[in-house]
Amino acid sequence: MPTIHCYFLGTSQFTKDDQPLKLTKTKGIALLVYLAVERTTQTREQVMTLLWPDSLPQAARKNLRNTLWDIGKTFDEEVVEVDGDTLRLAESVWVDLRPFEDTPLTADSANIERLEEAVALYRAPLADGLSVLDAPDFELWLTTQQQRVGRHYLRLLDILIAAHRKTANWQGVITFAEQALAYDNLQEPMHQALMEAQAHLGERAKAVRQYDMLRAILEQELGVPPLPETESLRSAILNGHIQANPQSIATNSQRPTRKVAPTGSPFVGREAEQAALDEALQMATAGQARIVLLTGELGIGKSRLWQQWSATLPDSLTTLETRCLDNTQSLPFAPLTRLFSHSVCIQHFSQPNAPISPIWLAELTRLLPEIKELRPDLPEPSDLPPTEERGRLLEAFIQILRSLNGQTTILFIDDLHWADQATLDWLVYLLDRLRNESLLVVATYRVADAPAQLVHTVANWKREGQVHHLPLERLTLTEATQLINALGGNPALVEQLYTKSAGNPYFLIELNRAGPEDTPSALADLIRARFDRLSGATQQVLQAAAILEAEFDFETLRRTSGRGEEETLNALDDLLEAIVLTEVRGVYEFSHPLVAVVMREGLSAARRQFLHRRAGEALEAAHSTNVPAVAGQIAAHYAAANMPAPAARYAKMAGDHAMSLVAFTEAAMFYRQAYSLDPAPTRQMDLAEALSLTPGALDEARDTLQQALNVFEAENDKPNIVKACLMQAFSYLPSGEGDKIIAWVERALPHLESIADPAAEARAHFFLGAGGFRIGRSMSEAEAQFAEALRLAVEHDLSETAMNSWFELGNLNLQRGDFAKAREAFQQSLVLAQTKQNIYQEAICHNNLAYATLLAGDIEQARAHIEKGLDFAETHSLMLPRQYLYSTRGEIALAEEKLDEAEQWFLQAITEAEKFDNMVHAANVRANLALVARARGELDEALTLLDDVHHVVAGVTNPHLQTQVDLWLAELYAQRGEPDAAVQALTRAEEHLTSSPRRGLQAWAKRVRRLVQQTTTP
Structure with a gap:
């Protein structure tokens, strides 16, 4: 049987019976690499999404078939086994990755030869030189795998170097240390091993030159000198005797164990504030939701007060803690993601018997994909209008809180001044939604750093009487004395330290720690003095931590610092012992944010740029399975590293992620960042889409689109001219400005005729019909446009356009008075909605079917349709359609002369409409309330209501x-x-x-x- 070999550890090479083969198509090589690395069976859908993301399904399937045919033709054998809808690499194919990755990671003598054979397989990075520019997800996947394979290569070299050092095989040490440095020349322990081995072999001059080379590399790349251990080794070599290298090389792939961090500082004073917290808790326990705001300057003790007070809370209360971070304040729902992403929380509400509906868990998978791993039975989040999606996501977090067992829920949010807009919106929703439930929210923030949206939100809470504001004052001299005594300080120095600290607790503690011989007047100088007492390696790790601030794990810190595992671990132990860092569940953060600020400000610009680059790379590797969630942070690091291209790419990814979470304010911010880094007009279109969905930003969205359109027209970029014009047309659809809809479509038409884009053509006809219909133009003309949109939609499988066109035809025939045709059209739209699993459209179709049936005079059938719609909305927890379902249900009751029932339905409809700022529909429902009043003989009330409605609709x-x-x-x-x-x-x-x-x-x-x-x- 012919033997096929695939070599991917370097440039991709293929042989059959030892004869080289040439596979010319990049996508074919990419497919083989993907199947070889993943090893498991892959579906066609996975492969098509990865390699042909921008192709329509039919085109992607054709591309995959052609690629498989090309592979089969090249090898003249079935290299890729196809079984129905799945693909896998044939078992008979030999791949260099398998022996490379499967070799045991042990240093026993029997395994050394296998390790050396595995290392010899590595020629260069995985699939070196392979680039698939039109498949960005594959590019990201390949980069991640190249890094993973590279780490494994270094691990093999580590083991071999340790084994040869143990047996004094210094030539072996040199061979493998040189290979390790060829891969990453910043590994200082490898330079040490090389110097030591060269000295043992009598090549002292080479060893010293190796030191000089290391020093130059560290200065150029990191801006730091060699470690003291390296200096000691150099001295030993120069003095003619070799000392044992004190730096052991870690060979365990897991993070080593570490010492436990010391406990926090004493607590004094704040009796009045604790009493106020007790009072707020009593009110919350009685069923009145409250929020307590702890405010004050940096270091005043806001978080410490919470820690002291919450430590004594009874177990019957559910206490949740999270914080907002400076470097995540643009990431939507970042504090909530941090709060609920801990494994204990995930396990709790992901159990099959958890008291939370699968509907809400499915929504949460947008932010917490880990849930899907525990509950693969969950449905995919529904595709809904942005307003509905946002409401469901806000409600999903509410449902999590309600699923927790406890008499009262207490939620603590630290540093609220760094909250993203989506989190602030959720807090407003939370306190309104659970107004009469047992909920206490405690939040800290610095008033001087509070953004306008937080100031506005707090003002609204104060007006509604839900907030208790507790500004924290500086310590009195008596309290400062108590604190110094509790710290074991010198009582004779209390007044001196109190004067310097001005009563700031954190400054006071730092002054006491420094001692009388080292008491600079500025807190920043005091903190810098603490840094000077740290070792060189520890300072380098601390610099990396300051760049990553505020939270990071061990591996991300190690990668950013460029230090080995043992070096990083020892530095962490020093920093924890010095209370510079703290640790919670394997995540590290600064004991006080000012420490990170002082460290960052002390770095040179070049050093900061370098560390930001490494931080971006570290985050890429650490979050390779869910990069979009941290794309905003990666973008910020690359921007700070003066790397605009990757920064723009990740900013775009962060914007897309924010859009998927209906966090339009955050999305717009990221799209702006992407455009500033890479000013392409297509990025302005992304920004315009986000702005068009941001309250109050519609005019800016249109201006942004116009700027992009000007560039497209100057470049005669017809596809994007059409896209921009249709986006402008769509922006006028909700307000019913049909003349502007038509004008923008007509501007696109000349360009549309010269490009083959049936989807855009169908949308253009739909907009022309919708625009004319809304301003009262000929219904026949509008009907013809909808019919053409339908024809194109059916011909090109554009189900969404078809669904919307049928729905508009239903509305058109309603106004025309042809109720039979209206019902037929709504039924067609309903079928398509069910096929697409578009639950929002399905609910609306039930509503309009009921309304058309009512107008046709069939009250019984109308009631059946509306009950089905109401049940459907309730089952799927839909909120937006209720305003329409309730009003139609009220009209049915009115037709049945059940006036009280009709009034109740209309009032509920108005409440729902006002929740979503749908003033036109609210006015329409008030007109129906006027009909109820008229039927009761309350003609004055009816006239008042209709007059109000008349004034509202006159402006639309x-x-x-x-x-x-x-x-x-x-x-x-x-x-x-x-x-x-x-x-x-x-x-x-x-x-x-x-x-x-x-x-x-x-x-x-x-x-x-x-x-x-x-x-x-x-």
Whole structure:
């Protein structure tokens, strides 16, 4: 049987029966690399998504078939086994990765030869030189795998060097140390091993030159001198005798164990603040949600107060703690992700019997993909309108809190001044949603650093009476004396230290720690003096920690610092013992944020840039399975490293991630960053989309789109001209400004004719129909546009456009008075919604089917449709459709003359509409309330309601609703015996209906005309 060999440890090479083969297509090589590395069976869908992300499904399938054919033709054998919808590399194919990765990682003599054979397989990075620019996810995957394989290579070399050093095989040490340095020349222990081996072999000059080379590399790359251990080794070599290298080389791939960090500082004073917290807790326990804000300057003891007070809380209370970080304040929901991503929390609410609905868990997988690993049975998050998606995500976090067992829930959020907008929005939602439940929120922030949105939010809480503000004052002299005594300080120095610290507890503690001989007047100088007492390696690790601030794990810190495991571990132990860092569940952070600030400010610009680059690379490697979640941090590091290209790429990824979390403010910020780093007009389109969904930013979105469009037109970039124009048209759809919708589509049409883009063409026809329909143009013309959109949608499998076109045709036929056609169209839209599993559209279709059936006079069937819609919305926890479902249910009750029931449904509908700022629909429902009042004979109340509605709808483009309101007013004025007012209202309605095909409204206007004539006839 022919023998096929695949060599991927370097440039990809292939042989068959020892004869070289040439696979020319990049995607073919990429596919083989992917299957070889992953080893397990892969689905076609996974491969197509990875290698052809921008292709339509049909095109991607064709590309994959062609690639498989090309591979088969090259090898003249089945190298890739295809079984239905799955692919795998044939077992008969030999791949260099397998012996390289499967060799046991032991240093026993029997395994040394296998280790050396494995190392010899590594020629260069995995699939070196392979680039698939149109498959960014594959590029990211390959980079991650190259780093992983490279780490394994270094690990093998580590083991071999240790084994040869143990047996005094110094030539072996040189061989493998040189290979390690060829891979990463910043590994100082490898330089030490090389120097030691050269000295043992009598090559002292080479050893000293190796030291000089190391010193030059460290100065150029890191801006630091060699470690003292290296200096000692150099001295020993120069003096003619060799000392044992005190730096052992770690060979354990797991993070070594470490010492436990010491406990915190004493606590004095704050009795009044603790009493206020007790009072707030009593109110929360009684069912009144409260928020307590602890404010004060840096070092005043806000977090320490919380720690002291919360330590005594009974176990019956559920206490949750999180914090906002300076370097994550642009990441949506970062504090909540941090809070609920701990394994204990994930395990709790991911159990099959957890008291939380799968609907909410599915929503949380957007932020916490770990849940999906524990609950693979969960459905995918639903594709919903942005407003609905945002509401569901906010509610999902509420449901988590409710699923926790405890009489009262206490949520602590530290450093709220660094909260992202999405988290602030959730806090507002939380305190409103659980207003009458047992909830206490305690938050700290610095007033001087509070952004405008936090100041505004706090002001609203104060107006609503939910907040208790506790500003923390500096310590009195008496309290300072108590603190110094508790710390074991010198009582004679209390007044001196108190004066220097001005009563700031943190400064006071640091001054006491420094001692009387070292008491600089500035806190920053005091902290720098502490740094000077640390070893060189520890300072380098601390510099990396300051760049990563505020939270980081061991591996990320090690990678950023460029130090080995033992070096990093020893430095961590020193920093924990010095209370510079603290550790919680394997995550490290600074004991006080000022420490990180002082360290960062002391770094040179070149050093900061270098460490930021390494931090970006470390985060890439640490989060390779979920890079989008930390893309914003990676972008910030690369931007600070003066690497605009990767910074822009990750900023774009962070913006996309924020969009998936409907965090539009954060998305816009990242897209702005991407554009500033790489000012391409396509990035402005991303920004415009985010701005168009951000409250109050629609005009800026349109201006941004216009700027991009100007560039596209100057470059005659027809596809993007069309895209930008259609985006502009879409922005006017919610407000019903049909003339502007049409104008933007018409601007796109000349360019659309010269490009093959059926999806854009279908959308253009849809917008033309929707625009004309909304401003009362010919219904036949609008119908023709929808029909053409449908034709293209069916021909090119554009199910969303087809679904929306059927729905608009239903609305058009409703206004035309053809209720049978309307029901047929809504039914078609419903079927497509069910096929696409678009639960929002499904609920809306049930609503409109009920409304069309009601207008057709079939009340029983209308009630059946609306009950189905209400049940569906409840089952799927949909919020946005309820405003429409409730109002239609009210109209059915009104038709049945159940006035009280109708009123209750209408009031609920208004409440829901106002939640989503849908003032037009709220006005429409108030018009129905006026009909209830009229039916009761409460004509004054009815007139007041209709007058208010008339003023609201006069300012919008909705001729159908405006006509309805005028006809209701005409009827009411006639009923009240006010013929002149009735004639005025009727005349306005008839003007709207001039040449209108709205047969239902035409017939209604004729009935009202007869009624008005009867009231004016003597």
